[in-house]
Amino acid sequence: MLEIKSNGTDWNAPVQPIHTLIKKLEQKPLDPVYEGMGNFIIKYRNENQTDNPRYVGCTHFLGHFATIPYVFNVITNEKVVIEELTKAIRMNQERIDYEQLRRNIFSY
Known part of the structure; x- marks a missing residue:
């Protein structure tokens, strides 16, 4: 299952691949x-973690970018998609500009 609720310039924009x-x-x-x-x-491992029972066993990816208008809200149980998105997100969090933004947000 792959459900792309949002993937584009805002939460209601046409969905991008x-x-x-x-x-x-x-x-x-x-x-x-x-x-x-x-x-x-x-990760939705059991019924207590989601209000939709069909999402149990799925992984939910959601967020937006700091410097461009782009949001994503994706739910899937497809192993390849989970691996690719997880790797891309974790690599993004290792970027120097991400770390600078992170320091600014969490330095309060």
Whole structure:
């Protein structure tokens, strides 16, 4: 199952394909505020973690970018998609510009 609720310039914009999100993750930093909301990746292991039983066993990717208007909200149980998005998000969090943004947000 692959459900793309949002993947584009805003939450209601036409949905872009996953490879567009991966390309954006290579180019621009994510907004570190999402570290406090599941760190961009939420695994639904049981019924208590989601209000939709069909999402049990799925991984939820959500967040937005810090410097461009682009948001994503993707739920899937497809192993390849999970691996690719997880790797791209974690690599994004290693970017120098992401770390600078993170320091600015969490330095209060």
